[in-house]
Amino acid sequence: xxxxxxxxxxxxxxxxxxxxxxxxxxxxxxxxxxxxxxxxxxxxxxxxxxxxxxxxxxxxxxxxxxxxxxxxxxxxxxxxxxxxxxxxxxxxxxxxxxxxxxxxxxxxxxxxxxxxxxxxxxxxxxxxxxxxxxxxxxxxxxxxxxxxxxxxxxxxxxxxxxxxxxxxxxxxxxxxxxxxxxxxxxxxxxxxxxxxxxxxxxxxxxxxxxxxxxxxxxxxxxxxxxxxxxxxxxxxxxxxxxxxxxxxxxxxxxxxxxxxxxxxxxxxxxxxxxxxxxxxxxxxxx
Numbered sequence: 631x632x633x634x635x636x637x638x639x640x641x642x643x644x645x646x647x648x649x650x651x652x653x654x655x656x657x658x659x660x661x662x663x664x665x666x667x668x669x670x671x672x673x674x675x676x677x678x679x680x681x682x683x684x685x686x687x688x689x690x691x692x693x694x695x696x697x698x699x700x701x702x703x704x705x706x707x708x709x710x711x712x713x714x715x716x717x718x719x720x721x722x723x724x725x726x727x728x729x730x731x732x733x734x735x736x737x738x739x740x741x742x743x744x745x746x747x748x749x750x751x752x753x754x755x756x757x758x759x760x761x762x763x764x765x766x767x768x769x770x771x772x773x774x775x776x777x778x779x780x781x782x783x784x785x786x787x788x789x790x791x792x793x794x795x796x797x798x799x800x801x802x803x804x805x806x807x808x809x810x811x812x813x814x815x816x817x818x819x820x821x822x823x824x825x826x827x828x829x830x831x832x833x834x835x836x837x838x839x840x841x842x843x844x845x846x847x848x849x850x851x852x853x854x855x856x857x858x859x860x861x862x863x864x865x866x867x868x869x870x871x872x873x874x875x876x877x878x879x880x881x882x883x884x885x886x887x888x889x890x891x892x893x894x895x896x897x898x899x900x901x902x903x904x905x906x907x908x909x910x911x912x913x914x915x916x
Contacts, residue, residue: 631677634688639674639700640726642719644710648673648697649723650680651730657691657915658758659730663720663749665740665764666840669698669711669832686904687737690912692730696723698832711835713741713845717748724756733758735911739897740764740869741840744847747877751850759914760858760881761907764866764896766873767880768846778868779837786834791826804865804893851880858884859910861900863892885910 631637634653639646650673662684673680673695684693699710699719709715724732733756738746743765750757769775778801785794827833839845858881862874871888878886889900897903 632681635677635681637674637677638728640723642699642722644703644706645699645701645719647699647719647723649726649729650677650695651728652681652684652688652693652695654688654692655690657911658735659692659694659732660687660911661720661724661734661736661746662687662693662695663736663738663742663746664695665742666833666836668742669829669834669836670827672700672828673697686908687911690908690915691735694723694729694734696720698836700829700832704831707831707835708838711832712839712842713744713836713847714748714752715839716745716836717752720745720749721753721756724753732756735759735761735914737761737907737911738763738765740894741836743877744840744845747847747851747854748845750856751847751853754853754855757856759856759911760854761910762858762860762874762877763900764862764869764874764894765860765877766869767848767851767877768843768873769840771841773870773873774867775869775873776841779841783834783837786830786837789826791830801867802894803867804863804891804899805867848876848880851877852882854881857910857914859907860884860886861896861903861906862886862888863894863896863900864888864890865892866894866896868894 637650701707701710736746743762860878862871878884892899
């Protein structure tokens with residue numbers, strides 16, 4: 631980690647939350663909220679990777695990356711990792727002295743999008759604009775999203791992390807079907823190679839919270855009044871394009887962009903992603 635970055639662990643009710651603050655240019659500070667996979671590990675130990683990943687953003691503005699809450703009691707993970715509770719914890723990270731002065735622009739991916747929507751409706755004074763990437767405001771019981779999350783939960787609860795990682799790698803691909811992927815023997819090989827995540831209870835708790843109807847935020851999207859950019863992959867197997875479009879349709883003035891060839895890895899696969907997002911963020915710097 632360079633001298634221009636610092637990792638902090640802050641107390642919140644029932645646990646702690648990590649924030650990595652990276653100094654940057656004079657623009658509006660950026661809050662980064664990753665997908666549900668953020669709950670598989672700590673930020674501590676990944677600082678150099680995160681600095682490289684967000685180097686282009688920090689040229690124009692300070693960047694704060696937040697982790698998911700870390701419960702003091704693992705039995706309380708479900709309560710603390712509910713998307714709305716995670717939003718409250720992130721609000722603490724944004725308002726604890728030592729970070730850039732808000733409000734913040736937010737760049738949020740997948741499950742982080744749900745959290746960021748709750749952050750915006752519950753703490754509107756903290757958010758100045760939104761970039762939502764492959765995000766859904768709800769997870770209907772009958773949807774393919776629910777089926778996949780239930781599958782992930784089952785694999786994690788059984789400790790079958792090798793198969794989980796291999797299966798997820800297939801589901802990140804654009805379109806297609808799992809039957810198009812490697813045979814079962816490949817999953818078995820992956821199981822012998824993949825490490826157990828450092829904090830799997832956070833990942834599983836967030837998935838369970840995302841399936842809970844109390845985490846659905848669609849009915850409150852009309853309260854959001856900040857400039858919003860919603861990006862989706864036309865071949866996303868995890869969060870269908872229609873789910874992201876629903877978010878854009880319920881936020882007044884939201885801009886919706888689709889890369890029809892892109893899967894769930896929108897941030898790295900969407901054509902011209904960085905240029906599009908950085909231009910949108912720059913609009914708020916004046």
